[in-house]
Amino acid sequence: MLRESTELATMTEEALRQEVLENRKIIEQLRAESGSTAEETTILVACLNEAMRTINNSLSPPSLEGLSQPIKQYITNLQQEVGSLRRRQQVLANAEDVSVLRENLGNMTKQLAEKDHQIELLKQKVQSGKKRGCF
Known part of the structure; x- marks a missing residue:
């Protein structure tokens, strides 16, 4: 389910992570299905937009x-x-070739997963540092 940016701003960090996971599942499901319609391309791009917005919003300046x-x-x-x-x-x-879009989307999904993992490791480091009084 795609959410408005105002909804994303009010969600907890865990809810944002869940939203990213749901969007990734949608992306994988769409990639698994055959066909190359304009609607599929639009949905893939929309899901990726939401996943990236969610990750970016979870690292807003107040945090x-x-x-x-x-x-x-x-x-x-x-x-x-x-x-x-x-x-x-x-x-x-803006790409016309859906197969190129799918390949690039797969690469970007992997990159997002790597960044998500890095963010999680960083947050764990911050939390462990707070317990010791380092920050």
Whole structure:
């Protein structure tokens, strides 16, 4: 289910992660189905947009307060990479060849999964640091 950005802003971090997982399932399901309709392309692009928006929103500036400068810089770099993925996605949205779109979408989904994993590791590091009083 695609959500409005106002809905995403009010969701908890766990709910945002669940939303990303649901969108990834939708993407995988659509990729598994045969056919190359314009509607399928539109749905794939919309799902990817929501997944990237969700990840970006989960790292909004208020959540960065109190973190050390290296961690803030790392998160900023991740946000810039998400922005880069978003720009690449826009190019894909204009692509005419659905097979190219699917291949690129698969690559971007893998990259998003890697970034999601990096974000999770970073958050775990921050949490463990807070327990020790490092931040």
